[in-house]
Each structure stands twice: as structure tokens, then as C-alpha cells.
Amino acid sequence: MRERTFVMVKPDGMTKGLTDEIVARIERAGLKIVSMRRMKLDRGLAEELYSVHRGKDFFERLVEHVLSGEVVVMLVEGGRAIVRMRELSGATDPAKAAKGTIRGDFGSSITENIIHAADSAESAGQEMRIFFGEPEKQG
Ligand SMILES: Nc1nc2c(ncn2[C@@H]2O[C@H](COP(=O)(O)OP(=O)(O)OP(=O)(O)O)[C@@H](O)[C@H]2O)c(=O)[nH]1
Numbered sequence: 446m447r448e449r450t451f452v453m454v455k456p457d458g459m460t461k462g463l464t465d466e467i468v469a470r471i472e473r474a475g476l477k478i479v480s481m482r483r484m485k486l487d488r489g490l491a492e493e494l495y496s497v498h499r500g501k502d503f504f505e506r507l508v509e510h511v512l513s514g515e516v517v518v519m520l521v522e523g524g525r526a527i528v529r530m531r532e533l534s535g536a537t538d539p540a541k542a543a544k545g546t547i548r549g550d551f552g553s554s555i556t557e558n559i560i561h562a563a564d565s566a567e568s569a570g571q572e573m574r575i576f577f578g579e580p581e582k583q584g
């Protein structure tokens with residue numbers, strides 16, 4: 446099934462110079478980057494992106510991290526793009542992420558884990574709307 450998803454290179458991924466490497470991995474996986482933009486999030490945008498985590502003990506750390514530098518946001522399209530991007534990213538905690546995944550190869554901590562990828566069609570829709578003004582419904 447052809448679908449679209451939202452992906453973001455977090456500030457630690459930017460600092461480590463990993464954007465080109467991430468783009469290459471996405472393209473080698475047969476997915477297409479439809480749109481891509483370098484930007485600095487503001488607090489409102491960061492809290493909206495991570496609104497499901499509001500109230501959790503790591504919420505403030507997470508928001509502070511994504512506000513700590515520039516990010517690259519991407520709209521990625523292809524067959525099973527949502528699941529494929531989660532597979533390419535690897536487990537949330539880099540210490541548990543498999544080698545060959547972006548987090549497994551480059552992540553340094555659960556906060557500094559390089560990349561965000563939407564976890565469902567619903568979040569992908571919401572996040573694409575927030576960052577790219579895409580309509581929420583897919584298909
Ligand atoms: N410090 C800390 N950070 C966490 C923890 N759980 C999640 N995070 C951070 O919060 C982000 C969002 O958490 P989740 O949505 O549960 O994880 P995820 O879907 O693999 O990661 P994202 O693609 O960034 O949404 C993660 O990428 C981590 O950076 C935790 O237990 N401790």
C-alpha cells in the first residue's frame with residue numbers, strides 16, 4: 446500500500462552530520478522523499494508534535510532536545526512507508542536498537558536517538574498536517 450509518513454532528523458542527528466546518510470538510507474529502501482525542509486522548531490510546534498507524551502517524566506527533556514538546534518523535516522512516500530521508516534529507525538533506545546538501523550548505528554541515548562518517524566497512519570496524518578499542511582486523511 447502506497448502511503449506517506451512524517452520523518453524528522455532531530456538536533457543530535459544534525460550535529461552529527463547525518464542528514465545525507467539518512468536520506469541515502471531512505472532512498473535505498475525504495476522510498477521517496479516528497480518534501481524536505483530544514484527548520485528550527487518553536488515550543489508550540491515541539492509540544493504539539495509530542496503532545497501524546499505530555500505529562501510523562503521525559504516530556505520536558507524531549508521538548509528541550511528538539512528545541513536545542515535545527516531539525517530537518519521530511520515527507521516520505523512509498524509502499525508501507527510508515528512501518529518501513531520505523532524499521533529503518535530502529536528501537537527507541539539506541540542501546541536496544543539493532544545494528545543497521547539508524548538509531549542502532551548512530552544514536553547515543555534515548556533522548557538523543559537521531560530520528561523521529563510517525564508511528565501510525567493517524568499520527569502520520571496529524572504530523573504531515575502540522576509541518577506540511579497536508580490533509581489528514583490518507584488514500
Ligand atoms: N528520556 C527518555 N526519553 C524517552 C523515553 N521514552 C521515549 N523517549 C523519547 O521520546 C521520544 C518519543 O517517544 P516514543 O514516541 O515512545 O518513541 P518512538 O516512537 O520510538 O520515537 P519518535 O519517533 O521520536 O516518536 C523518543 O524518540 C525518545 O527520544 C524514556 O523512557 N526516557
Ligand SMILES: [Mg+2]
Nearest residue numbers: 561562563564
Ligand atoms: Mg513516537
